[in-house]
Each structure stands twice: as structure tokens, then as C-alpha cells.
Amino acid sequence: MTKGESGSVVPQEAHRDAAPLQGKVAIVTGAASGLGRASATALARAGARVVVADLDAQGGREVADMVDGHFRACDVSDLDANRALVEFTQERYGGVDIALLNAGVATGCGVGEDFDPARYRRAMGANLDGVVFGTHAVLPAMRARGGGSIVATASLAGLAAVPLDPLYAANKHAVVGLARSLGPALAPQNVRFNAVCPGFAESRIIDHLRDMLAEQGLPVIPAEAVADTVLRIVTGDGTGECWFVQAGREPEPFRFRNVPGPAEPAGL
Numbered sequence: 001m002t003k004g005e006s007g008s009v010v011p012q013e014a015h016r017d018a019a020p021l022q023g024k025v026a027i028v029t030g031a032a033s034g035l036g037r038a039s040a041t042a043l044a045r046a047g048a049r050v051v052v053a054d055l056d057a058q059g060g061r062e063v064a065d066m067v068d069g070h071f072r073a074c075d076v077s078d079l080d081a082n083r084a085l086v087e088f089t090q091e092r093y094g095g096v097d098i099a100l101l102n103a104g105v106a107t108g109c110g111v112g113e114d115f116d117p118a119r120y121r122r123a124m125g126a127n128l129d130g131v132v133f134g135t136h137a138v139l140p141a142m143r144a145r146g147g148g149s150i151v152a153t154a155s156l157a158g159l160a161a162v163p164l165d166p167l168y169a170a171n172k173h174a175v176v177g178l179a180r181s182l183g184p185a186l187a188p189q190n191v192r193f194n195a196v197c198p199g200f201a202e203s204r205i206i207d208h209l210r211d212m213l214a215e216q217g218l219p220v221i222p223a224e225a226v227a228d229t230v231l232r233i234v235t236g237d238g239t240g241e242c243w244f245v246q247a248g249r250e251p252e253p254f255r256f257r258n259v260p261g262p263a264e265p266a267g268l
Contacts, residue, residue, distance in 0.1 A: 019047025020235045025093040026050045027085065029076050029134060030103030032059030034203030035153060038223035039100050039230045040067050046231055048098060051089045076103045077125030082137035089141070096141040098234055101134040102153040106205050107168040120167060127171040131178060139191065147190025149234050152179060154195040156244060159254055172197075176242050180256070183240020192239040197254065198226045199246045219247040 026043045030036040032054035040050050044067035052067070053074040054060040064071035070092050074085045089096050107123040109116040131152045142148030157165070158172030179195035186193050201221040210220075229243055229251040241253040 019045075021098070022047035024048045024097040025089060025095055026098035026100065027053060027089055027096060027134075027138065028100045028102060029053045029074060029085075029130065030153075031063055031100075032056035034205070035198070035201060035223050035226050036100070036102045037063050038227035039102065040069070042224070042227040042231045043067075043098065043100070043234070044069065046235070049093050051085070051092065053085050054103070074103075076101070076130030076134060077122075079133045079136070082130075082133040086137045086141050095145045096138055097145055097148045099134060099138045099142075099148070099150045100153070100230060100234075101131045101150065103130050104153060104205060106208060107165055107171075109167065111166065123167060124171050127168070128174050131175050135178075135182070135193070139186075139189075142191050143189055148192070150182075150186075150191065150193045151230055151233050152193070152195045154179065154197045154242060156197050156199045156246065158195070159197055159242065159244065179242050180240050187239055192237075194233045194239060195242045196226060196229055196233060197242050197244045198229075199244075201226050201245065221245060221247050225251075 021043060024047065026048040028036050028040040028043065028050060031040045031052040033056065036054070037059075040052055040063055044050050050064075050067045050069035052060050052064040052069055052071045053076075055073060055075060057071070057073055060071045060073070070088070072085050072088045075081045086096060103126055105123055105126045108119040135150055138148070138150065152175050154175040155168075155172040157169045158176035162169035176195055176197065179193055182193040198221055200218060202223040226245050229245050232251070233241070233243055238253065243251050244254050245251045
């Protein structure tokens, strides 16, 4: 891929056939910045035609122009908006093969005196409902294409306890649970469902944490490193996996311990 005169990411003709996602159509939510922007770029470079979805119209259009794709404003916490996004993609490109359900927000409150029901609903709406609604909306389109790949952006907060932000941990744990459960459930339909679980990665979500991260010497993961992992997941063959992305480590599926089974009755 090279950048055209307009700055868009376009394939070199000599390498079209080598692009692993040539002919595929991708939706990326939360694509106006951060992880979504980097992932939309990576998917386009791999040959996919990309629909950029976000509430940030200016940023979203900039990314859509960059990847030679289309922009669609979408509030992922609204089921009908997700359905409209899929319909828009089908009208523009004829179908959907890949969905990166990436849109997310910081929680901004806890469960004590700082609890704010509106902020709680906003976070759950974007971080969890957006994945559930997006999956529901895109499944018929993927079935019509004979299958597809769904990747949800979770977090290391979905793999570990986060005492400083339990509500964020709750919705990200839910996304991890969806990935582990929907992976095998959707496999008979030839639809793969996986999650990517980055640590502190370059995005707007960590804006309120930047000073703390700098003080503690914690590295911020480049958005491109997460995008590369998304591309590995999409071009792979796994399902029900939750790939961690951590600074200084090679990304790979997280290995969960098995839950203990029931004990046999005494004397048997």
C-alpha cells in the first residue's frame, strides 16, 4: 500500500493479489481516533474496504478519506443505529466480512458517593451494549456472505481486577465473557468472534491517566501495536480467543485456567 495524492491509503496494483484482505469489507466503530483509527488503517493496507463509524464526524471523515473508505455517524449504544450502519455498508460495498467493535469510553465514576447513573449508563452503553448490538446487527450480513470475523475491543481490565475503576472492569469482563462464549456458539455459522485486550494504549480513554502513567514510568502502547494484533486475529483462524497486548511482550491469546468441576460424592 502507498498513500495517494490525497493522503489516502491505497493499494499498489502489483501487490493487490498479495493483500490478505483483498475483496473483504470491514466496519470499524470508534474509528475516528486511537485504536480504531490505527486499525482502520491497518485493515485498509491489508486490502479491505473500510467503513469508518464514530460520533466524531470530523475525525471520522478524515480517517475515511485516509483509507479511501466511507464514514457513517453511529451511536453504538443505539441498536437501530447499528442496524443502519450495517445497511449503509451493504449499500456501499455489497456486504460485511469483518467487524471491529471498538468504540468505547472511560467510565468516569465508581459505585460509592461518586456514582453517577448517567455516566454509568453511557459507559455500559458504549463498552458493552455497543458490542452486543453491533454483533446482533452484523450477523445476518455475515451469514449472507458465508461467514465473517468479529473482533471486540476489550482490555487487560477484562482479564484482571481493577480496584480503581470497577465499572470499567465490569463491562470489559463482560466483553471477554462474550468472546469466550460466542466463539464456539457462532463457529457453526462460520463466524469467528474474538477479543483484543490491550493494556494502557494510545487512545482518548487514557487521557485522564497520562500524568499518573508518566509518574509511575508505565509505557503507553502504540495504537499501531494493537492494530497489528487486530490484523493477526482477523487473518487467523482462531475463535473465542482474548488476545492480550502488553508493552514489551509478544501478543497472544490469554490462557484461562479451567473452572474446577463438581466433586464426586464421598465414597464413590
